[in-house]
Amino acid sequence: MGDTDSDRSASASAGGDSLVTVIVALIANALIAVAKSVAAALTGSASMVAEAAHSWADTGNEVLLVIAERRSARPADPRHPLGYGKDAYVWSMFAAFGLFAVGAAVSIQHGIAELIDPEPAGDYVIAYVVLGISFVLEGISFLRAYRQARTDAHRQRTGTLHHVVRSSDPTLRAVFAEDAAALIGLAIAFVGILLHQLTGSPVYDALGSIGVGVLLGVVAVLLIARNRAFLIGEAVSDEVRDAALRGLLASPSIERVSFLHLEYIGPGRVLLIAAVDLVGDRSEADAARELRALEAGLQADARVGLASLTLAAPGGPSLVPGAAQP
Numbered sequence: 001m002g003d004t005d006s007d008r009s010a011s012a013s014a015g016g017d018s019l020v021t022v023i024v025a026l027i028a029n030a031l032i033a034v035a036k037s038v039a040a041a042l043t044g045s046a047s048m049v050a051e052a053a054h055s056w057a058d059t060g061n062e063v064l065l066v067i068a069e070r071r072s073a074r075p076a077d078p079r080h081p082l083g084y085g086k087d088a089y090v091w092s093m094f095a096a097f098g099l100f101a102v103g104a105a106v107s108i109q110h111g112i113a114e115l116i117d118p119e120p121a122g123d124y125v126i127a128y129v130v131l132g133i134s135f136v137l138e139g140i141s142f143l144r145a146y147r148q149a150r151t152d153a154h155r156q157r158t159g160t161l162h163h164v165v166r167s168s169d170p171t172l173r174a175v176f177a178e179d180a181a182a183l184i185g186l187a188i189a190f191v192g193i194l195l196h197q198l199t200g201s202p203v204y205d206a207l208g209s210i211g212v213g214v215l216l217g218v219v220a221v222l223l224i225a226r227n228r229a230f231l232i233g234e235a236v237s238d239e240v241r242d243a244a245l246r247g248l249l250a251s252p253s254i255e256r257v258s259f260l261h262l263e264y265i266g267p268g269r270v271l272l273i274a275a276v277d278l279v280g281d282r283s284e285a286d287a288a289r290e291l292r293a294l295e296a297g298l299q300a301d302a303r304v305g306l307a308s309l310t311l312a313a314p315g316g317p318s319l320v321p322g323a324a325q326p
Contacts, residue, residue, distance in 0.1 A: 017148050018069060018148070018169055018171045018172050018267070019066070019069045019171075021144050021145050021148050021171070021175050022062055022171050022175055023062075024140070024141050024144045025145070025179060026063065026066065028140060029059040029062060029141070030059045031137060032133075032134045033052060033055035033056045033058075033059050035133060035134065036048060036051045036052035036055050036130055036134060037052045037056075038130075039052075040052045042126050043122030043123055043124070044119040044120065045122065045127050045189075045193055045205055046110055046111055046114035046119075046192075046202070046205045046206045046208065046209040047127075047189035047205050047208035047209050047212065048127050048130070048189065048193070049107075049209065050107035050110060050111065050185075050189065050208070050209035050210075050212040051134070051186065051189050051212060053102060053103055053106040053110070054103045054107065054182065054212060055182070056102065057098055057102035057106075058099070058103070058178050058182065060095075060098050060102065061095035061096075061098050061099055062095075062175075064092070064094050064095040065091065065092060065171045065175070067091050068087065068088040068089075068090075068091035068092050068170065068171060069088065069171055071087040071088070071091065072084050072085050072086070072087045072091075072266055072267060074087075076305070081306065082265045082271060082305055082306055083265065083266060083269065083305050085264075085266010085267060085269050086265060086266055087266075088169075088170050088171065088267050089170055089230045090231070092170035092171065092173075092174055092223070093223075093224060093227040093231070095223075096220050096223035096224045096227060097220070097224065099178065099216055099219065099220040100216070100217055100220035100221070100224070103213070103216040103220070104213045104214070104216040104217035104220055105213070105217075106213070107209050107212045107213030107216060108209070108213035108214065108217075109213075110209050111206045111207065111208070111209030111210035111211075112206075114206035114209060115203065115206045118202035118203075118205075118206065124193060127193050128190070131186055131189060131190050134186055135183065135186050138179055138182045138186065139183065142176070142180060142182075142183060145172060145175045148172060149163055149167075149176055156240075158239070164177070165226070166237060168230065168264045168266070168269075169267040169268065170223075170226070170227055170230070170267065171267075173226060174223055177219050177222065178219065181215055181219045185215055185216070188211045188212050189208050189209075189212060191204075191208060192204050192206075192208020192211070193205055193208065233263050233264075234263065235261075235262065235263055235264075236262040236263070236270060240262065240270075242321040244262055244270075244272065245260055245319055245320075245321050246321050248260070248274060248276065249321075252279065253278055254276045254277070255276075255277045255278060255279045256277040256312060256318045257274055257275070257276050257312070257318070257319045258275045258277070258312035258313070258316035258318060258319065259273075259274060259275035259312070259319070260273070260274045260319055261273040261274070265305045265306070266305065268302075268303055269302075269303055269305040270305060271305055271306050271308075272306070272308070273307075273308045273309075274307075274308075274309050274310075275309075275310050275311065275312040275316065276291075276294075276312055277311070277312045278290055278311070291310070294307075295307040295309055
């Protein structure tokens with residue numbers, strides 16, 4: 001869509017990068033979940049129980065994200081001519097609902113139960129050791145997601161956080177958000193346990209559990225909202241649209257573009273619909289052949305799932321990169 005071959009090859013490898021990122025997160029979260037569960041059983045800490053629920057939710061989510069990566073990569077077929085790309089958003093939404101139900105709800109419920117009927121304090125040292133190990137493992141997973149997001153953002157000349165929010169890759173966004181929330185949640189749990197130890201009041205530990213639950217709930221709602229946006233049809237950014245428009249206008253066969261619609265149909269893949277004026281006077285048959293040839297050329301780009309070109313109506317507008325579409 002108007003970019004270089006290196007950009008296209010980088011885009012084609014993005015799915016592989018995301019799968020590696022998810023697998024790294026899956027391994028890290030599984031190890032962390034086991035460690036936190038043992039620590040929660042030994043210490044009775046409400047914050048540690050919340051963190052264990054958080055990590056088990058994240059582990060289950062990573063499994064769903066692996067499924068999302070695999071299923072969305074299936075090629076198009078007669079029943080699904082646009083491919084299976086949107087399957088990624090379906091499974092990623094399942095993962096977000098899991099984070100809300102297992103992570104947020106369980107953490108808040110346990111924190112409230114601890115406020116009503118607090119359990120006696122356990123071994124704080126075990127809790128601190130597990131929190132430290134968890135922070136290291138979560139940090140490794142987060143750095144992997146951050147580096148992928150930063151690389152993709154640099155390629156698209158945008159900020160890292162802006163790219164994570166706007167990206168059509170739901171697995172990258174989920175891992176980035178969940179790992180960031182995990183690091184913040186560990187800090188909340190540490191403060192809750194520390195205040196419990198210093199004051200002798202279990203209220204702080206219970207509030208830590210509730211705080212972790214609220215954090216997970218906010219992250220889950222944000223992820224659900226982004227997946228919903230892509231499922232119902234998310235338009236590309238102005239930068240991507242301008243790049244596609246410049247690519248069309250650079251074709252020696254196209255004189256004018258009067259309409260351009262670009263919509264994501266999967267991670268890194270778009271549906272392109274355009275109305276164009278062809279150069280020169282052509283018969284209807286010649287124009288049809290040229291349009292089909294242009295479509296084939298566009299679909300050779302891995303980022304274009306389907307391209308559909310029609311002849312522009314006489315007297316229609318002429319689109320210009322950087323200007324708002326009429």
